[in-house]
Amino acid sequence: xxxxxxxxxxxxxLIILGVGTVTGIATYFDYVMxxxxxxxxxHGRVENLAAATAGEMEVVKRAVEKVVQEVAVVLEDNxxxxxxxxxxxxxTLERHxxxxxxxxxxxxxxxxxxxxxxxxxxxxxxxxxxxxxxHVDGYHIKEADWYFLPYQLRKPAWTEPYFxxxxxxxxxxxxxxxxxxxxxxxxxxxxxxxxxxEWLRTxxxxxxxxxxxxxxxxxxxxxxxxxPDKNDIMTQTIFSLAEEKGWTGIRALGQxxxxxEKGFExxxxxxxxxxxxxxxxxxxxxxxxxxxxFFPQRQVMARLYELxxxxxxxxxxGGLGLIIVVWRIARSITRPLTDLETAAEGLASGNLDxxxxxxxxxxEVATLSRSFSKMQGDLKSYISRLEDxxxxxxxxxxxxxxxxxxxxxxxxxxxxxxxxxxxxxxAADLQPAREVGGDFFDFxxxxxxxxxxxxxxxxxxxxxxxxxxxxxxxxxxxxxxxDDDPGRALARVNDALADSNDTNMFIxxxxxxxxxxxxxxxxxxxxxxxTYLLGPGLVSKSLVMxxxxxxxxxxxxxxxxxxxxxxxxxxLLGYSDGIVxxxxxxxxxxxxxxxxxxxxxxxxxxxxxxxxxxxxxxxxFVAGADQSDDMTIxxxxxx
Amino acid sequence: MDFLxxxxxxxxxxCLAFSGGFSHAGEKPIxxxxxxxxxxxxxxxQFAGYYVAVDQGIYKKYGLDVEIISGxxxxxxxxxxxxxxxxxxxxxxxPAMVNREKGIPMVLVGQVMERSNLALVGWKERxxxxxxxxxxxRVSLFQGWPRPSMYAFLRAQNLDVxxxxxxxxMDLFLRRGVDVASVMTYNEYNMxxxxxxxxxxxxxxxxxxxxxxxxxxGIYTLDKTLSENPEMTRxxxxxxxxxxxxxxNKPELALASVMKRVNEDHLPTNITxxxxxxxxxxxxxxxxxxxxxxxxxxxxxxxESCAKQMKDASLLNALPVYEQxxxxxxxxxx
Numbered sequence: 001x002x003x004x005x006x007x008x009x010x011x012x013x014l015i016i017l018g019v020g021t022v023t024g025i026a027t028y029f030d031y032v033m034x035x036x037x038x039x040x041x042x043h044g045r046v047e048n049l050a051a052a053t054a055g056e057m058e059v060v061k062r063a064v065e066k067v068v069q070e071v072a073v074v075l076e077d078n079x080x081x082x083x084x085x086x087x088x089x090x091x092t093l094e095r096h097x098x099x100x101x102x103x104x105x106x107x108x109x110x111x112x113x114x115x116x117x118x119x120x121x122x123x124x125x126x127x128x129x130x131x132x133x134x135h136v137d138g139y140h141i142k143e144a145d146w147y148f149l150p151y152q153l154r155k156p157a158w159t160e161p162y163f164x165x166x167x168x169x170x171x172x173x174x175x176x177x178x179x180x181x182x183x184x185x186x187x188x189x190x191x192x193x194x195x196x197x198e199w200l201r202t203x204x205x206x207x208x209x210x211x212x213x214x215x216x217x218x219x220x221x222x223x224x225x226x227x228p229d230k231n232d233i234m235t236q237t238i239f240s241l242a243e244e245k246g247w248t249g250i251r252a253l254g255q256x257x258x259x260x261e262k263g264f265e266x267x268x269x270x271x272x273x274x275x276x277x278x279x280x281x282x283x284x285x286x287x288x289x290x291x292x293x294f295f296p297q298r299q300v301m302a303r304l305y306e307l308x309x310x311x312x313x314x315x316x317x318g319g320l321g322l323i324i325v326v327w328r329i330a331r332s333i334t335r336p337l338t339d340l341e342t343a344a345e346g347l348a349s350g351n352l353d354x355x356x357x358x359x360x361x362x363x364e365v366a367t368l369s370r371s372f373s374k375m376q377g378d379l380k381s382y383i384s385r386l387e388d389x390x391x392x393x394x395x396x397x398x399x400x401x402x403x404x405x406x407x408x409x410x411x412x413x414x415x416x417x418x419x420x421x422x423x424x425x426x427a428a429d430l431q432p433a434r435e436v437g438g439d440f441f442d443f444x445x446x447x448x449x450x451x452x453x454x455x456x457x458x459x460x461x462x463x464x465x466x467x468x469x470x471x472x473x474x475x476x477x478x479x480x481x482x483d484d485d486p487g488r489a490l491a492r493v494n495d496a497l498a499d500s501n502d503t504n505m506f507i508x509x510x511x512x513x514x515x516x517x518x519x520x521x522x523x524x525x526x527x528x529x530x531t532y533l534l535g536p537g538l539v540s541k542s543l544v545m546x547x548x549x550x551x552x553x554x555x556x557x558x559x560x561x562x563x564x565x566x567x568x569x570x571x572l573l574g575y576s577d578g579i580v581x582x583x584x585x586x587x588x589x590x591x592x593x594x595x596x597x598x599x600x601x602x603x604x605x606x607x608x609x610x611x612x613x614x615x616x617x618x619x620x621f622v623a624g625a626d627q628s629d630d631m632t633i634x635x636x637x638x639x
Numbered sequence: 640m641d642f643l644x645x646x647x648x649x650x651x652x653x654c655l656a657f658s659g660g661f662s663h664a665g666e667k668p669i670x671x672x673x674x675x676x677x678x679x680x681x682x683x684x685q686f687a688g689y690y691v692a693v694d695q696g697i698y699k700k701y702g703l704d705v706e707i708i709s710g711x712x713x714x715x716x717x718x719x720x721x722x723x724x725x726x727x728x729x730x731x732x733x734p735a736m737v738n739r740e741k742g743i744p745m746v747l748v749g750q751v752m753e754r755s756n757l758a759l760v761g762w763k764e765r766x767x768x769x770x771x772x773x774x775x776x777r778v779s780l781f782q783g784w785p786r787p788s789m790y791a792f793l794r795a796q797n798l799d800v801x802x803x804x805x806x807x808x809m810d811l812f813l814r815r816g817v818d819v820a821s822v823m824t825y826n827e828y829n830m831x832x833x834x835x836x837x838x839x840x841x842x843x844x845x846x847x848x849x850x851x852x853x854x855x856x857g858i859y860t861l862d863k864t865l866s867e868n869p870e871m872t873r874x875x876x877x878x879x880x881x882x883x884x885x886x887x888n889k890p891e892l893a894l895a896s897v898m899k900r901v902n903e904d905h906l907p908t909n910i911t912x913x914x915x916x917x918x919x920x921x922x923x924x925x926x927x928x929x930x931x932x933x934x935x936x937x938x939x940x941x942x943e944s945c946a947k948q949m950k951d952a953s954l955l956n957a958l959p960v961y962e963q964x965x966x967x968x969x970x971x972x973x
Binding site for chain 2 (some may be wrong): 137144145152157159160163222237241243251254
């Protein structure tokens with residue numbers, strides 16, 4: 001995907017992705033940390049609030065416990081009359097406003113005048129304290145928890161909260177202290193103090209928990225002592241409400257609460273608004289009660305969200321700014337690159353004068369631009385140099401061509417000898433390795449009967465060799481005409497060449513004069529390859545030479561003139577070492593043996609056929625490998 | 640399924656009888672007969688079937704105008720019947736036997752509950768894992784009408800336990816003041832759950848699982864009422880059966896009828912508790928398995944088993960007679 005884009009958008013995307021990822025991670029951790037921090041802070045706040053509330057409750061609870069226990073002490077030590085009992089209760093209520101009511105319930109209560117048991121109880125009303133005899137039909141004192149629990153548990157006990165139907169429809173809770181006979185220690189009844197829980201509700205409802213925050217208190221059995229929904233107070237336990245509402249997880253929470261644990265955790269209270277809630281809970285009153293405060297998640301996280309919102313806006317704005325900056329940077333890099341691209345295209349199309357943008361500075365693009373400029377200059381000078389060289393080479397090539405033509409014109413081109421004699425025919429071929437070569441052949445009639453021919457090979461190749469050949473050929477032509485002895489002619493050529501041979505070049509040469517009438521052949525050889533004679537009755541045979549070295553090195557050399565007689569039909573074949581040393585790709589030589597073998601198959605052929613067949617055989621052997629030396633063949637046939 | 644068919648059949652036959660009656664009487668509506676039925680306690684799901692029969696017009700369909708009187712502590716069904724404060728009462732067999740021996744001629748006209756819901760529950764953490772673990776422990780026992788049955792049961796097990804009375808709350812048990820408490824599986828046992836106690840923390844010993852038969856809610860009246868108003872009795876029993884069947888089919892409506900009365904009386908309970916109670920009550924009226932085929936009737940075997948245990952526990956002086964105390968229509972003949 002990305003690689004299809006241009007650099008500027010790619011750069012922008014990559015940078016935004018990179019920065020976005022880093023920012024995202026940072027924001028996430030920030031959020032997590034913030035959430036932790038806020039929830040801890042809130043937890044702390046709730047704990048303080050709960051502690052303060054619990055503290056207030058504790059004060060009331062301790063006061064009530066103390067008062068009731070003091071009354072118990074009085075009762076255990078003194079036997080009071082009914083009136084004294086009422087008075088004691090009234091005085092206690094007057095002094096201790098925490099108390100809603102108090103009762104003295106003896107196992108064997110005193111009887112009134114009608115033999116009816118009296119269980120004195122005093123409670124507050126709007127009109128003041130009111131005396132009540134709790135012993136009424138249908139109210140079994142000994143079955144009530146406030147009597148029964150301390151009796152069975154054998155210690156003071158707080159009852160579960162209960163709804164008081166008699167006193168004024170209030171929820172209350174009773175602290176009850178068992179009375180023991182001071183002498184026998186036997187249980188003789190209980191003294192109780194009632195506490196209205198209305199103040200508790202006021203206290204809990206007054207807790208400042210912020211918007212949507214609510215607090216509640218559950219008793220040790222999970223019963224709601226206070227709850228935002230008044231209908232649930234005393235009728236529901238946290239467990240029944242959890243079942244009714246289908247709040248998973250609340251049961252476990254309630255169990256932790258009644259076990260006296262404290263905590264702060266998210267809870268799943270699905271409501272119509274889809275809010276999530278957090279709850280803080282802490283034990284209160286040291287009697288299995290627990291205070292819980294729950295908050296909508298949005299309140300817990302409101303500040304965090306607020307902060308998050310600001311951060312998000314900042315991120316977006318920053319991101320936008322970043323995009324612009326990155327785009328501009330990318331453009332500043334890519335614009336000259338684009339210009340350079342255009343320039344490069346111009347250069348590539350051959351327009352070396354395409355303007356190259358000049359960039360200030362030392363950055364990579366500026367350097368690149370300068371490199372481009374330099375390249376353009378270099379290219380220009382290189383091309384002009386190339387042009388010069390090309391023209392020079394063309395000149396040389398022209399010279400070489402001329403030299404080639406000249407050299408070609410130096411060897412006979414007309415192989416038709418019929419104008420001179422019908423008794424001899426000749427064929428020759430010269431293939432220089434370069435434009436001009438160091439091989440040569442020559443033939444002409446000295447007179448009507450004598451046919452002169454020669455083949456030679458100068459040391460080296462190319463122009464120096466061709467010039468040396470030209471000189472040699474000129475000398476040879478001149479000297480053979482003035483002295484028709486090939487040996488002596490060669491000696492003279494040698495002396496002439498050696499006389500001014502500063503370059504120490506040399507040349508091998510075979511030359512012969514054939515009397516076409518008699519078949520007599522006189523010849524001399526200056527270090528040249530043996531010449532072959534073939535024809536009817538002869539397979540192939542090289543002419544045996546007398547002494548004779550290479551021409552052009554040592555002046556004063558003599559060359560032996562050989563004599564033989566050719567039979568009509570016989571052919572003399574001369575060649576240069578370019579033939580026998582022709583190399584194939586495997587660097588193997590054609591060899592004289594191979595040539596001798598081959599030309600033996602050519603008996604009876606015309607010189608022309610022999611030359612072309614041998615050429616073809618050599619070509620087959622080298623199979624396209626580069627020609628390394630000049631190759632010359634000459635065949636002379638006596639008819 | 641047999642008993643279901645019986646219930647349906649009897650209801651159907653009665654419906655037919657009534658529709659026949661209507662047509663004979665022309666368009667004139669038959670005046671409803673006033674009947675009072677006393678329950679065993681304050682409004683709760685234990686009595687859903689009766690409330691439903693009133694609220695859904697089932698009693699009316701049978702030509703009855705039923706007034707339901709709530710029971711409660713100190714409201715003895717026998718006394719209410721004897722003093723004419725009610726015509727019918729929901730009671731257990733054991734206290735009815737005691738009442739009959741005391742001279743209140745209570746007679747069973749329809750056995751509502753098939754399975755006993757009486758149970759003991761003990762704290763596992765206090766080492767109560769089976770019945771034998773009760774030996775020497777503090778056990779709180781229901782007072783009032785369930786007590787004779789529990790007491791008889793404990794005596795029969797030869798368990799030497801320290802008995803503590805159990806009144807209206809489970810607080811003493813929750814505070815570990817006793818190791819074992821008595822529960823009705825539809826009431827106190829659920830209350831423990833709704834006080835945050837998980838079933839896994841408790842050992843539940845159902846008396847019925849141990850072969851003790853204490854027939855619970857049945858419809859009782861006096862011999863006199865039965866002999867004077869056999870038709871009314873028959874109608875009440877049939878309509879009540881229909882009421883319970885309705886409750887089973889539409890428990891949400893039954894629950895609504897219960898909650899209506901709970902709210903009217905401002906009772907400190909909640910819909911969750913009532914819902915759980917209804918489920919357990921329905922299961923004890925329509926139990927699955929081998930004992931679920933009595934179709935509102937009481938067998939002589941169960942009757943005599945209960946009577947014997949009561950006598951063994953010295954709660955009865957003489958064994959009551961099945962044929963005298965159980966109305967023929969409520970007798971179970973296998």
